[in-house]
Amino acid sequence: MTKRIWTWIGAALAVVVGVGALAVAGPWRDRGDTGPVRTVVLSMKDYTFNGKNPTLSFQPGERVHFIVSNDEDSRVLHNFRVVGMNVECGPPMIPGEKREVSVTMPRSGEFAYTCCTHPGMGGKLVVTGR
Ligand SMILES: [Cu+2]
Secondary structure, eight states: OHHHHHHHHHHHHHHHHHHHHHHHHSGGGGGTTTSOEEEEEEEEETTEETTTOOOEEEOTTOEEEEEEEEOOSSSOOBOOEEETTTBOOOSOBOTTOEEEEEEEOOSSEEEEEEOSSSTTOEEEEEEOOO
């Protein structure tokens, strides 16, 4: 009886090790935490992001590093958040200030990136499934 239990434990361990090896070596590793990081630069100026509040498209699971800067010439405070993606408003950013935020994209969905201070300043962030 005891022997049988050890056989089961051995088999279970083999499965766990096998799955672990696949996770490391599998073709989908680029969509996990070890994949490349895409950098997206967002410049806040004239109450817009990059001049036209672009729609940004991403792949599921893509790791994205946002570099957001307040590039206003006058003393306008901006802020940055992504609604529904755990990127919340921080302290207001003064002109010349930069903020860096890293996000791993979900499987799919549409999200809004926005300035917390100025409603209407912001755009869409689209994750398209394959
Ligand atoms: Cu703003």
